[in-house]
Amino acid sequence: MATKVTMPALGESVVEGTVGKWRVAVGQFIQKDQPLVEILTDKADTEVPAPVSGLVTQLFATEDQTVGVGGELCEIDETASAGAQAASAPAAAAPAASPAPAPAASALQPSEKVATQTAPSSQDHDVMASPAVRKLAREKGVDIEQLKGSGPSGRISWEDVMRAGLPAAAAPAAPAPAVPSAAPKAPATPSANGLGAFRVPPYTPQPGDEVIPFSRRRRIIADHMVYSKHTAPDVVTLAECDLHETAKLREANKNALKKEGINLNYLAFMAAAVCRALREHPDLNARVLEDAYVKLREINLGVAVDTPEGLVVPVIRNADQLTVRGLAKAIDDIAERSRKGKLSPDDLAGKTFTISNPGRKGNLVGGAIISQPNVGILRVGTMKKRVVVVERDGEDLLAIHPVVHMALTYDHRIVDGVQANSFLFRVVELLEAGEFEI
Numbered sequence: 001m002a003t004k005v006t007m008p009a010l011g012e013s014v015v016e017g018t019v020g021k022w023r024v025a026v027g028q029f030i031q032k033d034q035p036l037v038e039i040l041t042d043k044a045d046t047e048v049p050a051p052v053s054g055l056v057t058q059l060f061a062t063e064d065q066t067v068g069v070g071g072e073l074c075e076i077d078e079t080a081s082a083g084a085q086a087a088s089a090p091a092a093a094a095p096a097a098s099p100a101p102a103p104a105a106s107a108l109q110p111s112e113k114v115a116t117q118t119a120p121s122s123q124d125h126d127v128m129a130s131p132a133v134r135k136l137a138r139e140k141g142v143d144i145e146q147l148k149g150s151g152p153s154g155r156i157s158w159e160d161v162m163r164a165g166l167p168a169a170a171a172p173a174a175p176a177p178a179v180p181s182a183a184p185k186a187p188a189t190p191s192a193n194g195l196g197a198f199r200v201p202p203y204t205p206q207p208g209d210e211v212i213p214f215s216r217r218r219r220i221i222a223d224h225m226v227y228s229k230h231t232a233p234d235v236v237t238l239a240e241c242d243l244h245e246t247a248k249l250r251e252a253n254k255n256a257l258k259k260e261g262i263n264l265n266y267l268a269f270m271a272a273a274v275c276r277a278l279r280e281h282p283d284l285n286a287r288v289l290e291d292a293y294v295k296l297r298e299i300n301l302g303v304a305v306d307t308p309e310g311l312v313v314p315v316i317r318n319a320d321q322l323t324v325r326g327l328a329k330a331i332d333d334i335a336e337r338s339r340k341g342k343l344s345p346d347d348l349a350g351k352t353f354t355i356s357n358p359g360r361k362g363n364l365v366g367g368a369i370i371s372q373p374n375v376g377i378l379r380v381g382t383m384k385k386r387v388v389v390v391e392r393d394g395e396d397l398l399a400i401h402p403v404v405h406m407a408l409t410y411d412h413r414i415v416d417g418v419q420a421n422s423f424l425f426r427v428v429e430l431l432e433a434g435e436f437e438i
Helices: 084-091 131-140 158-164 216-231 244-259 266-280 324-339 417-433
Strands: 002-006 016-022 035-040 045-049 054-059 066-068 072-077 234-242 286-288 293-295 301-303 305-307 310-312 353-356 376-380 384-392 395-411
Touching: 016 216, 035 072, 035 216, 131 158, 216 310, 234 417, 244 266, 244 395, 244 417, 266 301, 266 324, 266 353, 266 376, 266 417, 301 324, 305 324, 376 417, 395 417
Parallel strands: 301 353, 353 376
Antiparallel strands: 002 072, 016 035, 016 066, 035 045, 054 072, 234 395, 286 293, 305 310, 376 395, 384 395
8 A cells, every 4th residue: 555645734824845855766665754855934843753664665846845734745666575676776856747956046146036936726727936925826816826936937026927917017028129319218117016117136256255045945035035024014113121020030030040040031031021011912913814814823933043054033932821830941942852853843833923032142222014814023122231220219219230122023004003012011011110020
């Protein structure tokens, strides 16, 4: 009996993955749970294990090919014996029926939009376009199957869809035959939607330049970020927070928790304040649908972690039900597993809000891009000791306190300024009061 291995569910909002590297070959006998293939998403790398023992008879996808969830990856013959491997070895070859991966975009042509090949669906057939581009086409009422892509291997880009969605009068005209003219050609007028005639010119590297092609993960992350910026009318609001009282509470408890192997850092207190504020302001704990949004019951907090392979955002589930001690322990756990590459798809799925902390080498403040389909993300700047004005007995005095700046990025389709400011004010209020259950 033959078993077809398909692309697994890789987490909420993840509808496809890119084949990174095959760990097996056609004609190879494998054992159950042996790693078959590395799958790359914008969140993390995941290895797909073999569901059965048997002989690998077919690979349906090539490296660098993007496959939707449920799409076929390979086939395993369970009836074959280990001795069949040697006999089948000459047959090992790349799958003939699989489309060749799209060639990597040239680093010398920055004008070309880089994207990964998308697996065909019943609606899109052989059209090569990312999910973000398909969604844009639906919004603009553009038949994507009728477009001719300008990207690598005919891939349909964001610009292709935007040009097709322009009114006939505004659509770029076909180039006219060159005719002698003394008058200089007037520059093209940008369209109302911002899609003008400008294109980044090609660049020839000079001696000493280092050309670095985009990695697969970087291309996927870029597609997600561009989609978020194109989709969400985001707004950033800022606040300053005096951590003096929280710092005293931390100092009073950090040594005791250290003996338990728990690092009581400021991020745990910030997470606790965010969870409480989200419970009081549920519009920030939401996700966007096509024509609606959902206020989510669970508060699942995403915490950005820097790893040698890039940034990942693992999730602390039901974070609002944890004490500061519990949050500190959970943060330590996900950070350690992130850096060791031990995260599962479930660890990266289902976040409802995200905190981004630049760490000790961060900066004063900066806005972050919303992780779709969430409606908000909080970025915390580096904590610094600063001179502040405090009031004691009706008199203003100068003091040195630890201070951080926070930037809340929110989706203005769902959240208004009053709601966003109220949420951020509440986070600051809680941290400045320093009244937490350890």
